[in-house]
Amino acid sequence: MATIRDIAKKLGLSVSTVSRALNDNQRISVRTRRQVKEIAEDMGYQPNYNARNLTNQEANSVGVIFPVNNRVVDNIFYVGLLRGINEQLNARNYVLSVAVGESTEQVLDNVKSMITRAQIKRFILLYSHENDPVIELLQAEPVAFVTIGKPADGQRWLYVDNDNVEAGADGVDYLMKRLHVDNPVFAESTNNWPYEIDRKAGYLREMKLAHKTPVIFPVPDDDEAVVNRFIEENPQMDGVVAIDDFTGLKVYHRFKLLHPDREIEVVGYNNSLPNELTDQHFHSVDLNPNEMGRSAVKLLFQTEKPKRQHIIVSHTIPK
Amino acid sequence: MATIRDIAKKLGLSVSTVSRALNDNQRISVRTRRQVKEIAEDMGYQPNYNARNLTNQEANSVGVIFPVNNRVVDNIFYVGLLRGINEQLNARNYVLSVAVGESTEQVLDNVKSMITRAQIKRFILLYSHENDPVIELLQAEPVAFVTIGKPADGQRWLYVDNDNVEAGADGVDYLMKRLHVDNPVFAESTNNWPYEIDRKAGYLREMKLAHKTPVIFPVPDDDEAVVNRFIEENPQMDGVVAIDDFTGLKVYHRFKLLHPDREIEVVGYNNSLPNELTDQHFHSVDLNPNEMGRSAVKLLFQTEKPKRQHIIVSHTIPK
DNA sequence: CTGAAAGCGCTTACAG
C-alpha cells in the first residue's frame, strides 16, 4: 500500500506537505494540492484509518446501538435505519459499528469499549427509552449521540422522529376522505409508547373535527376472543387505524373471518408486510426509515450554527 | 486514559515488558505478568485499538455484509444473525462493522474501503449468492470470509447453514406424526433458492417414505385467485409445509376464509411472526439465527487443524 | 508556501 511517504518521495515534497495537501489545507498552494492528489490517485493511495485515528485520538466510526428487548418484527425497521445511516456515513468516509446484546450489561460493556478502546465519539441509538442506562452513560461521556424517537418530557438531546400526531391524523383522514370510511376505530397495543400516544392524539383530533365518535381498541397480544368480541360489539366499524401493520393485519383477518362478505379498510404503519399477506384493502403509512437514518447522521455531523436539536422526517401516505 | 507507558512507569518496568505481560507472553515471569495485570486493572487501563491495529497492520474488526436486494421481512433474520455474531466478537474483543448499500457498487466500495483503509481482514456475508461481485472481490483479496448459506455447486468457501433437507423432512413429519395431518402440501415461493430446493427435497423424501402423494404449490406474490383455486382443487389438503412463515400465513388465511369451519395445520420457517398474527394451528421451525451468527464467527477465528469448512446449525421443531 | 520534528500508543526483532 502506498503511503503519504511514498507520495512525498515521488514528488520531492515533505510528508507534512503531502498530508496537508490531501486534507485540502489552505496553506498549501493550489498547484501543489492538485499535483499531490493526482499522484495519490495514480499510486492508488488509500489513507490508513488506524494511523489517522491514532493521531486524531478519535475513530472515524459511529456506534449504532440496538435496543435490548424488541419484537422481532421491529428488526425490519432497524435494517431500514441501518441502510440510511450507512449511506451517509460512507459519504463522509466513516464506518458503521454495531452494538447489540442480549442484556443491558452486554450492551453497556460494548458501548464502553467503543468509547474508551475504539475512541468512538458519535453514537446513534435505534430507540429512545426513558431511564435507559445506555443513554445515561452517553450523557456522562464526552460523546455526541442521536436517538431515533424523541426523548420523554423533561429530557433533552438530539433526535430524529416522525410527526406522529400528524401521522395518526393522516391515517384516519386517508380512511375517511379517500376510502370513504364512516366509522374508523383506532387499534392500539398495550405498550403506550410515545408514538402510540401521538398517533392516537392525531386520530382523536381528526375524529373530533369530523364530529364523529372515536373508538379506541387496545389489542391484546394473545387473546383472539377479545378481538372477536370487540368486532361484534362495534358493528358500525368499517375502518381501522392500527398502531402498526401487524396489529392491523390481526384485526383485519379476524374481521374477515367473522364477516367474509363485509368490506373493511385498514391503515397500519411501517410498510413492513410482504405482498403475500395483504390485499387492496390493507394500507400502510411509510415512516421512511432510510430517511430517518440519513437524518440521524446529519444531526450528528452538523456544523452550521445554530445547531438543530432534532429532525422530523415526513411520513408517506399510501397512494 | 492510562497507557502501557503509565503502567511501566508506576512499576519501574519498560513498556516492552508491560506490553508482553498484558499479552500473556510466556517470556515474562508469571509474577510480573500478574503484577502488571493487577496494576492495569487498578489504573483502569484500556488498550487503544487504533494504536494496536496500526502496529498489527490489521483491524480488530469483522465486516458484516448485507445483500443488496432482499425482502424487508428478511431483515428479521439478519438482526438475529447480527446478535449472534456480535456476542462472539465482543468475547474476542472484536468490533462489528456493517457494509450495506442500495447497489452493488456501493457495497463494493464499502468493502474495498474496509479492506484497504480500515485493514479489516475478516468478513461475514449474510447471504450466499452465485456470481456475486462482492464474493469475487473477497476471494481475490488476502482476507477470510464466511457466508450464511452454502455456496452453489462447484464453489468452495467457509459457510454456515442449516440442514435444509432435514428441516423440510422434519416439517412434514411434524405435521404427519405429531398433528396427524394426512395430506400435507408443500407451499414454495417462485424463487428457487437453494434452501427451498433442499426443504422441498426433504418434503418429497418423507412423503415417499409415507407412501403419500406429494403436492407442490408455487405461491405467487400477488395473486389471491391462484391461491384460492389451489385450495379448491385440493380438497384433501389438511396441512401445509410453507417455505417461510409469510407464505404459510398467506395460505392459512386464504384457507380459513374459504373454509371457516375446517381445520388446517401449517408449518413455516423462521419464527418470524408476532403472536398477534398466529394461533395454535400455526407453527414455525426455528432456524436459530443467533447460533448461526455465533458459528460464523467461530469458523472465522478457528485455529485448530484441520480447519472446518462449514458448520451446520440445527433447526428447532416447534414443541 | 513548505519542512523537520515530535507524537499518538502500541508490538516486536534484536540484544543482553
Add this chain to the structure above:
DNA sequence: CTGAAAGCGCTTACAG
C-alpha cells in the same frame, strides 16, 4: 527474564 529502539502511518505545532 527484561529493556532500548525502531516502526506502524498519520497530523500538526513550531519554525522559517
